[in-house]
Amino acid sequence: MLDLKQPEGLGVLLRLARDADVLVHNFRPSVPPRLRIDYETLRARNPRLVYCAVSGYGEHGPLKDKAGYDQVLQSMTGICAMQGSSDDPHIVYGSVVDYYAAALLAGSVASALFARERTGEGQFVGISLLRSALAMQSARLVWAEGESRNVYRDMRSGGITGLHPTRSGSLYISANTPHFWAALCELIGVPALAAAPRYDTVRKRAQHAAEIVPRIREALRARTALEWEQHFGERVPCSAVREVEDMFEHQQVQAEAMIDTFHHPLVGRYRGLASAYKFGEAPDASRAPSAAPTFGQHSDAVLAQHGYSADEIAALRSCGAIA
Numbered sequence: 001m002l003d004l005k006q007p008e009g010l011g012v013l014l015r016l017a018r019d020a021d022v023l024v025h026n027f028r029p030s031v032p033p034r035l036r037i038d039y040e041t042l043r044a045r046n047p048r049l050v051y052c053a054v055s056g057y058g059e060h061g062p063l064k065d066k067a068g069y070d071q072v073l074q075s076m077t078g079i080c081a082m083q084g085s086s087d088d089p090h091i092v093y094g095s096v097v098d099y100y101a102a103a104l105l106a107g108s109v110a111s112a113l114f115a116r117e118r119t120g121e122g123q124f125v126g127i128s129l130l131r132s133a134l135a136m137q138s139a140r141l142v143w144a145e146g147e148s149r150n151v152y153r154d155m156r157s158g159g160i161t162g163l164h165p166t167r168s169g170s171l172y173i174s175a176n177t178p179h180f181w182a183a184l185c186e187l188i189g190v191p192a193l194a195a196a197p198r199y200d201t202v203r204k205r206a207q208h209a210a211e212i213v214p215r216i217r218e219a220l221r222a223r224t225a226l227e228w229e230q231h232f233g234e235r236v237p238c239s240a241v242r243e244v245e246d247m248f249e250h251q252q253v254q255a256e257a258m259i260d261t262f263h264h265p266l267v268g269r270y271r272g273l274a275s276a277y278k279f280g281e282a283p284d285a286s287r288a289p290s291a292a293p294t295f296g297q298h299s300d301a302v303l304a305q306h307g308y309s310a311d312e313i314a315a316l317r318s319c320g321a322i323a
Contacts, residue, residue: 001295001323004035008321016306017042017049022109026054028065039124050112052105052125059126068129070097077133082140101132157202158209163241164217169225174237176202183235188219264291296323 003009014037017023023042025032032038032053039051053059056068071091074080079097080089105127112125134141160181161174175184178200185194193212199205205212220228225240232238247253248271260274274289299322303313316322 001299003321004037006319006321008316008319010036012303012316012321013037014042014045016302018045019306020046020049021113022050022052024052024054024105024109028067029053029055029059030065043122047121048116049122050109050116050125051122052109052112052127054101054105054127056128057130058128063130070095070129073097073129073133077130078137078140079133082137096136097129097133100136101127101129104132104135158206159213160205160209160216164213164220166220166225166228167223170241171220171225171228172239172241173232180236181205183232184216187232187236188216188222190215190219260289262289262291265294265297267291299323 002013004013017037025037027035033041039053042049042051055064056066056073057063071080074092074097075089080091083090083092105125108125108127112123116122157176161176163170163172165171173184175181182194185191193199193215199208199212223231229238229240242250248259253259256278258274259271261269261271263269270291299317300313303316303322304310308316313322
């Protein structure tokens with residue numbers, strides 16, 4: 001950890017950036033020039049640097065220096081209204097905007113590094129929570145010429161595809177395609193619904209959802225959500241509603257080795273996600289995952305790799321430039 005407000009701390013960052021492939025920060029756009037770590041400054045020292053700035057709203061415009069937070073952006077961009085309504089909005093918990101922004105960051109930085117392999121030059125990469133929140137909704141963020149503002153874009157066939165109560169627990173069913181719709185009707189014991197011309201398209205089923213949904217839900221009361229999940233098997237895409245804690249022991253999660261045990265110097269042992277991806281040929285594929293470091297945990301090792309002596313590191317720590 002560096003204190004960039006101290007000359008010694010800034011000096012360390014400039015030295016590290018000289019040989020770095022990528023630098024990522026999440027300062028507001030006005031902060032890097034003030035700290036003298038803006039893209040132009042660092043690019044002059046290292047033209048191959050991929051410089052990634054993560055912000056709430058981007059580098060330009062009236063909100064560029066406003067603090068950005070996941071649920072603030074959810075509220076601003078329609079996500080909350082989409083989960084409920086404008087009169088009864090619902091937050092999507094789990095920091096989905098933050099995590100999607102991180103995924104965009106990884107993809108864009110990888111693309112910039114690939115471009116550097118061809119050109120020899122690094123570049124600026126801008127990621128914002130605003131872009132993330134809108135990209136997540138790009139299928140609905142479409143406004144054709146001549147359409148009114150209040151175009152209904154529900155893709156859930158009027159509630160047939162969606163969450164349904166069962167004898168115990170809730171079940172999500174996806175049954176928009178003809179064969180999944182037919183399989184659903186067969187397996188819950190109402191094949192006449194699938195055979196009726198009145199309901200033979202998604203649009204028709206959405207128009208007559210008030211007739212169909214009560215019959216589906218009446219049939220679903222015969223079993224629990226977990227029983228229906230087993231009964232539908234591969235024929236109807238579905239899932240019982242679970243809590244995230246249930247996933248630690250889920251057979252599919254275990255089969256894919258998604259959970260591992262970590263040791264943190266402050267927290268101790270805990271279980272968590274091992275990796276969000278899988279590489280077959282990567283050099284580090286067999287390396288055991290590690291917990292997030294504490295502040296300053298790797299400072300000595302990183303500085304030593306960049307030529308700092310033990311005495312220089314001790315001096316930097318003594319003046320508070322590093323932790």
